[in-house]
Amino acid sequence: MEVVIAPAGRLAVLAANAIEALLRRKPDAVLGLATGSSPLRVYDELARRHVEAGLSFAQARGFMLDEYVDLPTDHHERYRNVIEREIASRVEWAPEQVSGPDGGADDLPAACEAYERAIAAAGGVDLQLLGVGTDGHIGFNEPGSSLASRTRIKTLTHQTRADNARFFGGDVDLVPRHCVTQGLGTIMAARHLVLLATGKQKAEAVHQLVEGPVSAMWPASVMQLHPHATVLVDDAAASRL
Numbered sequence: 001m002e003v004v005i006a007p008a009g010r011l012a013v014l015a016a017n018a019i020e021a022l023l024r025r026k027p028d029a030v031l032g033l034a035t036g037s038s039p040l041r042v043y044d045e046l047a048r049r050h051v052e053a054g055l056s057f058a059q060a061r062g063f064m065l066d067e068y069v070d071l072p073t074d075h076h077e078r079y080r081n082v083i084e085r086e087i088a089s090r091v092e093w094a095p096e097q098v099s100g101p102d103g104g105a106d107d108l109p110a111a112c113e114a115y116e117r118a119i120a121a122a123g124g125v126d127l128q129l130l131g132v133g134t135d136g137h138i139g140f141n142e143p144g145s146s147l148a149s150r151t152r153i154k155t156l157t158h159q160t161r162a163d164n165a166r167f168f169g170g171d172v173d174l175v176p177r178h179c180v181t182q183g184l185g186t187i188m189a190a191r192h193l194v195l196l197a198t199g200k201q202k203a204e205a206v207h208q209l210v211e212g213p214v215s216a217m218w219p220a221s222v223m224q225l226h227p228h229a230t231v232l233v234d235d236a237a238a239s240r241l
């Protein structure tokens with residue numbers, strides 16, 4: 001595992017550099033897309049390079065990590081809409097180039113299985129962007145998630161719902177209770193993992209991720225077993241290393 005400690009702006013440039021190098025080498029690369037605040041600067045940087053430096057996403061595909069269950073299709077915080085707003089529209093990705101787990105499906109288990117098949121059919125994820133929750137989740141794999149899990153329904157912890165309430169006007173009751181998420185086994189199958197974490201509130205999760213025992217109670221710690229994992233953290237998030 002490679003750990004880089006740098007200011008937040010620099011971390012975004014490093015993540016964008018990795019994605020740009022991949023796209024220049026493999027224009028039809030498959031990118032794993034994360035939501036939350038951590039990747040936003042990376043998406044800004046990619047959008048800037050698309051416009052100013054001709055970085056093309058025309059042949060690339062994106063696969064989202066996770067989605068809330070049963071948010072209305074036009075809801076501002078539905079992850080499909082977040083990804084459309086923050087990255088897809090800005091790099092001229094057509095809707096069919098970006099896929100996500102279907103949190104509105106009548107048969108959620110079948111939709112999860114279909115999503116696994118879609119990732120496999122695309123040849124797997126080349127580079128997966130990740131954030132980490134304060135409780136150590138990646139995607140929405142909350143503590144206790146099987147390290148071998150695949151895309152499935154999960155119940156969000158109160159901690160995660162409280163953390164994400166800021167996206168729902170500060171009202172935790174408006175945050176969905178369930179989600180569909182790629183499993184830890186799905187995430188681990190990506191060829192390169194790039195995780196970003198900033199701020200003191202992530203220090204314990206980063207400590208457990210990098211230095212703790214590999215444990216389902218800190219799901220991000222599974223990344224220690226990945227052959228190509230890059231962890232990009234600022235001083236505050238690195239303060240317990």
Ligand code: GLP
Pocket residue numbers: 034035036037038039065066130131132133134138139140160164
């Ligand atoms: C959210 C998302 C994760 C994200 C994490 C951290 O709940 N499901 O994919 O990485 O929590 O979010 P943030 O980057 O806003 O701290």
